[in-house]
Every structure is written in C-alpha cells, then in structure tokens.
Amino acid sequence: MGEIHSNTQFYNNAVSNNTANNNNTESKKLDSKTQENRKLDSNGEEIVWEMKRSFHIGNKIYRIYFLIISIIVCSIITYTIFWTASPLNGFRGLFLILFVLAVYYVFLSEILGLFNFKRLYITNNYLIIEKYIGKKAILQLGSFYAHSSRLPTNPSNPKLTKDLCLTFFLQNKEFRIDESNLSYDNTTDELANKLNVIFEPYITQYLLNLDEKQYSKVKNDTFIKNEISYFKEIDKLREEQTNND
Numbered sequence: 001m002g003e004i005h006s007n008t009q010f011y012n013n014a015v016s017n018n019t020a021n022n023n024n025t026e027s028k029k030l031d032s033k034t035q036e037n038r039k040l041d042s043n044g045e046e047i048v049w050e051m052k053r054s055f056h057i058g059n060k061i062y063r064i065y066f067l068i069i070s071i072i073v074c075s076i077i078t079y080t081i082f083w084t085a086s087p088l089n090g091f092r093g094l095f096l097i098l099f100v101l102a103v104y105y106v107f108l109s110e111i112l113g114l115f116n117f118k119r120l121y122i123t124n125n126y127l128i129i130e131k132y133i134g135k136k137a138i139l140q141l142g143s144f145y146a147h148s149s150r151l152p153t154n155p156s157n158p159k160l161t162k163d164l165c166l167t168f169f170l171q172n173k174e175f176r177i178d179e180s181n182l183s184y185d186n187t188t189d190e191l192a193n194k195l196n197v198i199f200e201p202y203i204t205q206y207l208l209n210l211d212e213k214q215y216s217k218v219k220n221d222t223f224i225k226n227e228i229s230y231f232k233e234i235d236k237l238r239e240e241q242t243n244n245d
Helices: 002-037 057-084 090-116 188-208 212-219 222-227 231-244
Strands: 049-052 117-122 126-131 137-140 144-148 163-168 174-178
Touching: 057 090, 090 117, 090 174, 117 174, 144 188, 144 222, 163 188, 188 231, 212 222
Parallel strands: none
Antiparallel strands: 049 117, 117 126, 126 137, 144 163, 163 174
16 A cells, blocks of 8 residues: 555656646746847847838839939029029028028928938837938937927928827927838828827826926927826826826
8 A cells, every 4th residue: 555655656646747837838938038129229239119111113103203303492592592593692592592402401401301301210228210321319208209390381392291299398309200111001180199198197197207397398288288298187296296206
C-alpha cells in the first residue's frame, strides 16, 4: 500500500509539474507574442498610435495640382514684375522684389508641407512628426491640442484643403499637416476630435501643473474652449489640489 501511495503521489507531482511547465510555456509564448505585436520607434519607444502618409490617388492628384498652380502663379508674378514693370529702381523696386520673395516663400512653404510629410505617431509621452527632409518634430503630450483649420476665404487662394493643426497652449507656435497627407477616411475635424480624446489625460495633467495666471490665459482663450470641453472638471481638480496643499 505504501508503494502504491508513493507511486500515486509521484504521478500527481509529475502531472502538476507538467501542468506548471505548460502554463509557463504558454505564458512565455503569450509574452513573446505581445512583445512581437508591440511596435517601437527608432528610440525604442512604444508606438501607441500611428498615421502614415496617404498615397491615395486623389491626394496625389491634388498635390500635383497645387505644385502646377504654384509654378504658374510664381512665373506670372515674376514675369510681370521683372519684365513688364521694370526698371526696378528706388523704393518701388525694393517693395516689388520683397513682394516676389514673400510670394515665393508662401508657395514654397506650402509645397514643402505637402511633399515632406512622412508620418505622424504617438508614444507614451510624445507626438512625433517625421519628415523626408529635416529633423522630426517632437511634441510633449499635453502641451498642445488638435484642431482643423478653416478653408481659406480668399477665392484666389489655390489651396482647397484643410490643415490638421497642433497648437501649443502657451507658446505662439503650431504645426500644420495638410489633410491630403493624412490616411484618414473621415474629416479633419473628426480626426482632431479623436486626437484630443487621446490627449485628454495628458492635457488635464498639464493644465493642473500650470500656475493661476497661465491657467486663466488658457481657459479664457475662445479657440481653445471650442476644442477642450472639460475645463469644469479641471477646475474641480485644481481646487482639490489647492485644498490638499
């Protein structure tokens, strides 16, 4: 009987060990799959959300259209000023030359924005805008919000699309991405709303850390209030934070 009991106990221990080993193996497989599914950027940061450049045929056509229109407009202005309106002497000449340079700058900036965007992605702490040429832009989450630009009111403006704007709360600075670059099926307004939902916990923490003067400046900004709807909740959290201090 003792031998039978010993064999039975040995068998039970073996089964238990096999079960534990199987569980450990399955756990390692799951962990391995989780690690494989995680996407990391060049700095080893986990990418939690990503949007690559759109290569849709309609967006390609628009980018080519804008390039052609820009070349035509700049050529007409250059010909008119340097050949028709010459000689360029004195203050008048200086003004016309500066005007031409300003026009070139506007169109070249738009063209660079249209063709230089590579992708947009979010890690646990930053939003990164990658470009084909130049350094990538790294934005601290919480310090800015998303919104769409309005369509230009000037009928002579060849730009037909909106921009996705990432505007800082306290800095006079924003990043713009033309919607023709974005691989998103819905409108730019809906994309901005989706991003602001992702940003909400970061924005909340950022606004909680501002002093009263800075917070009032942000809170009373009409444009910001149109995009951020939870200032009442932040007010309560700031009040609790003050009372606890």
